[in-house]
Amino acid sequence: MADSPGYLTALGMVESEMAGKTWAMGDEFTMADCAAAPSLFYGNMFFGPFRETHKNAMAYLDRLMARPSYARALEEAKPYMHLVPN
Numbered sequence: 001m002a003d004s005p006g007y008l009t010a011l012g013m014v015e016s017e018m019a020g021k022t023w024a025m026g027d028e029f030t031m032a033d034c035a036a037a038p039s040l041f042y043g044n045m046f047f048g049p050f051r052e053t054h055k056n057a058m059a060y061l062d063r064l065m066a067r068p069s070y071a072r073a074l075e076e077a078k079p080y081m082h083l084v085p086n
Contacts, residue, residue, distance in 0.1 A: 018056040
């Protein structure tokens with residue numbers, strides 16, 4: 001599934017779009033970032049890792065995961081992550 005053309009196409013779009021940006025719409029964190037977080041998180045988990053091939057997208061994911069609200073959501077999800085299929 002790592003060869004999924006649709007996912008790789010979308011990830012490539014994020015990669016090029018995030019070059020030189022902090023957040024999806026520029027300097028401000030918006031709902032677009034909230035929407036992107038789960039897809040990038042689970043995409044990296046199931047299809048990745050993409051740290052070497054998609055540095056901009058993964059730096060963006062790192063910034064998203066460092067946001068206090070998202071970091072809290074991930075922390076609260078830890079007891080249930082074993083239920084996510086590998």
